[in-house]
Amino acid sequence: MLTKRGHDVPVRRGQGRIVIEDSGVDVAETVSRVFGVAASIPAVRVANDFDTIIKTVVEVATSVLTPGQTFAIDCRRVGNQEFSSREVEVAAGNEILNRLGGVSVDLDEPDVTIHAEARDVAYVYHRLIPGPRGFPFGSQGRLVALFSGGIDSPVAAWLMMKRGAAVELLFMDQRPFVDDAYFTRAVAVATKLSAFVPQEEYHLTVAPMGVIMQLIAEHVTPRYICITCKRMMYRVACSLADRDGAAGIVTGECLGQVASQTLSNLKTIEETASTPVYRPLIGMEKLDSIALAKRIGTYELSSSAVSGCSLVPKKPATKSLPVHASAAEEGLDIDGLVIEAIDNLTYVRL
Amino acid sequence: MLTKRGHDVPVRRGQGRIVIEDSGVDVAETVSRVFGVAASIPAVRVANDFDTIIKTVVEVATSVLTPGQTFAIDCRRVGNQEFSSREVEVAAGNEILNRLGGVSVDLDEPDVTIHAEARDVAYVYHRLIPGPRGFPFGSQGRLVALFSGGIDSPVAAWLMMKRGAAVELLFMDQRPFVDDAYFTRAVAVATKLSAFVPQEEYHLTVAPMGVIMQLIAEHVTPRYICITCKRMMYRVACSLADRDGAAGIVTGECLGQVASQTLSNLKTIEETASTPVYRPLIGMEKLDSIALAKRIGTYELSSSAVSGCSLVPKKPATKSLPVHASAAEEGLDIDGLVIEAIDNLTYVRL
Numbered sequence: 001m002l003t004k005r006g007h008d009v010p011v012r013r014g015q016g017r018i019v020i021e022d023s024g025v026d027v028a029e030t031v032s033r034v035f036g037v038a039a040s041i042p043a044v045r046v047a048n049d050f051d052t053i054i055k056t057v058v059e060v061a062t063s064v065l066t067p068g069q070t071f072a073i074d075c076r077r078v079g080n081q082e083f084s085s086r087e088v089e090v091a092a093g094n095e096i097l098n099r100l101g102g103v104s105v106d107l108d109e110p111d112v113t114i115h116a117e118a119r120d121v122a123y124v125y126h127r128l129i130p131g132p133r134g135f136p137f138g139s140q141g142r143l144v145a146l147f148s149g150g151i152d153s154p155v156a157a158w159l160m161m162k163r164g165a166a167v168e169l170l171f172m173d174q175r176p177f178v179d180d181a182y183f184t185r186a187v188a189v190a191t192k193l194s195a196f197v198p199q200e201e202y203h204l205t206v207a208p209m210g211v212i213m214q215l216i217a218e219h220v221t222p223r224y225i226c227i228t229c230k231r232m233m234y235r236v237a238c239s240l241a242d243r244d245g246a247a248g249i250v251t252g253e254c255l256g257q258v259a260s261q262t263l264s265n266l267k268t269i270e271e272t273a274s275t276p277v278y279r280p281l282i283g284m285e286k287l288d289s290i291a292l293a294k295r296i297g298t299y300e301l302s303s304s305a306v307s308g309c310s311l312v313p314k315k316p317a318t319k320s321l322p323v324h325a326s327a328a329e330e331g332l333d334i335d336g337l338v339i340e341a342i343d344n345l346t347y348v349r350l
Numbered sequence: 351m352l353t354k355r356g357h358d359v360p361v362r363r364g365q366g367r368i369v370i371e372d373s374g375v376d377v378a379e380t381v382s383r384v385f386g387v388a389a390s391i392p393a394v395r396v397a398n399d400f401d402t403i404i405k406t407v408v409e410v411a412t413s414v415l416t417p418g419q420t421f422a423i424d425c426r427r428v429g430n431q432e433f434s435s436r437e438v439e440v441a442a443g444n445e446i447l448n449r450l451g452g453v454s455v456d457l458d459e460p461d462v463t464i465h466a467e468a469r470d471v472a473y474v475y476h477r478l479i480p481g482p483r484g485f486p487f488g489s490q491g492r493l494v495a496l497f498s499g500g501i502d503s504p505v506a507a508w509l510m511m512k513r514g515a516a517v518e519l520l521f522m523d524q525r526p527f528v529d530d531a532y533f534t535r536a537v538a539v540a541t542k543l544s545a546f547v548p549q550e551e552y553h554l555t556v557a558p559m560g561v562i563m564q565l566i567a568e569h570v571t572p573r574y575i576c577i578t579c580k581r582m583m584y585r586v587a588c589s590l591a592d593r594d595g596a597a598g599i600v601t602g603e604c605l606g607q608v609a610s611q612t613l614s615n616l617k618t619i620e621e622t623a624s625t626p627v628y629r630p631l632i633g634m635e636k637l638d639s640i641a642l643a644k645r646i647g648t649y650e651l652s653s654s655a656v657s658g659c660s661l662v663p664k665k666p667a668t669k670s671l672p673v674h675a676s677a678a679e680e681g682l683d684i685d686g687l688v689i690e691a692i693d694n695l696t697y698v699r700l
Contacts, residue, residue, distance in 0.1 A: 141614065163632070262491070
């Protein structure tokens with residue numbers, strides 16, 4: 001990830017920490033986007049020596065505290081040390097009060113906490129950038145995500161990436177039944193998501209849906225058009241998962257969020273899945289996924305206006321049965337269409 | 351829900367609101383637990399008349415503001431009114447400043463905001479209790495949840511209830527391979543969850559797993575014991591879902607949270623599911639589900655100590671294949687065991 005972002009810095013595993021040397025804030029922010037990271041801490045490293053630690057804490061305090069602010073010192077020691085944590089806190093606190101005007105101590109709710117960590121060396125810091133937690137990208141295996149570029153599907157893909165899945169983004173290209181903006185938006189949002197991906201090579205996989213949708217328009221009863229379309233998307237995604245060794249597919253579906261995402265329709269659609277379907281947003285409120293999209297950085301792009309699909313009928317089914325869906329598909333060469341879609345995949349380098 | 355909780359109060363639908371008359375804070379708190387509710391607002395209802403509204407706003411301000419606090423007045427009008435919102439805000443604000451000592455106006459970040467809503471009648475309030483949002487219990491159909499009473503499964507069940515599913519809680523009774531505390535904890539946690547359920551009759555469904563587990567211990571290779579046990583649980587849950595007209599099952603599984611919840615194991619287990627499996631926690635961090643459990647009120651009970659299952663082998667498989675799982679089950683009469691479990695269900699009234 002660091003190399004991908006152009007940071008050529010030495011990295012080594014410390015005691016319970018990963019230490020990146022010579023790092024500026026820029027590196028710390030890159031690190032805070034790495035899955036598996038609980039927090040990224042830009043710190044000053046000095047010799048583990050009482051006077052040096054005090055001097056460094058005072059220097060950090062001088063650079064960050066402004067008159068009127070309250071502060072606290074928090075010292076932790078790992079292993080045996082010649083001084084106690086309390087001695088560091090008291091000595092550094094007194095020195096700061098002597099040197100800086102207008103600041104005061106508040107141990108309960110300080111404006112600024114300066115941390116000193118005494119290990120083999122000592123680290124002094126005042127800022128902790130929360131990371132996404134989870135597991136390193138790909139450490140849990142592979143998944144294929146149905147990715148439209150709207151608000152939900154990027155959040156769903158991101159959540160599964162965060163839990164350690166190498167997620168392949170699959171965009172079902174519904175042109176000419178949607179406009180070009182739909183495609184452009186997907187590429188832009190996928191590019192945003194790629195900021196979290198450590199792989200050098202990462203792409204958006206694009207499956208042509210136009211021909212399939214044309215046939216659906218010709219053969220399928222209007223009420224079942226959307227369900228059939230979604231069933232075809234599931235089939236193509238499962239087929240891709242199978243080809244690429246992925247252990248399941250990911251969707252942004254959320255129970256009841258739109259009229260079509262009923263338990264009955266989800267069951268009718270899932271019947272076509274040959275691998276597990278992961279729906280990390282299934283129990284969330286729209287407000288939750290919007291908040292996540294904002295945090296990930298996809299919200300603004302995902303909210304950009306695109307035309308809806310022109311094939312959507314006036315009254316799509318909200319209650320459906322697998323047996324009716326199968327009947328509705330009778331005029332379609334399902335297997336042939338899935339093979340053709342997979343044979344005609346294209347890839348957009350992100 | 352109100353009747354169930356012993357609140358015998360008139361309820362009517364207002365303009366975009368549901369109005370519950372004669373309600374104290376107790377009722378408002380019950381309402382704030384009802385799925386579908388965005389917020390519950392304990393308000394004073396008065397005539398929609400300028401002087402009366404001002405008088406009421408001042409009364410509410412007098413009862414809640416303490417010296418040193420800042421306040422703001424927020425007035426909204428629905429329909430045509432003889433006065434403007436601004437007139438109410440200015441008049442009430444001035445009156446409060448005249449009457450109360452030591453308070454001041456802060457429109458940006460007030461300590462207290464007093465709201466006046468002028469409709470056919472007027473409502474004055476200063477407090478909004480956030481509701482869970484989502485949809486009314488059962489409005490989206492039925493699901494069966496695998497419910498252990500630990501931290502995750504109650505949160506998973508609650509999230510799907512919140513999205514409108516009538517969730518039936520299914521406890522797989524693993525005694526004698528777990529201790530009695532396991533069962534007691536499940537009943538206690540299910541009772542907590544039942545506070546969100548409006549149905550008069552609600553129960554914990556208990557399926558006997560002891561006989562099945564004894565057979566697993568005798569017939570299944572140690573590495574596959576846990577996977578086989580989970581596959582049996584899925585089968586019983588799917589069979590119950592089928593019997594009770596539920597459109598899927600719910601689990602508290604989260605990718606990588608415990609060593610057994612790998613994509614490979616989830617796929618091996620899901621192979622036995624005859625209905626969709628919903629896993630609302632699949633992309634969450636443990637910290638997220640703990641925060642939700644605390645909010646729901648199940649965390650403390652769910653964290654109580656219970657003995658682990660004594661059948662768990664030293665090295666359960668973390669990578670598995672459906673074909674190996676099927677082979678491991680060869681000595682078991684799967685269909686017969688599932689039918690027997692369903693025939694011997696018991697119910698604990700909550």
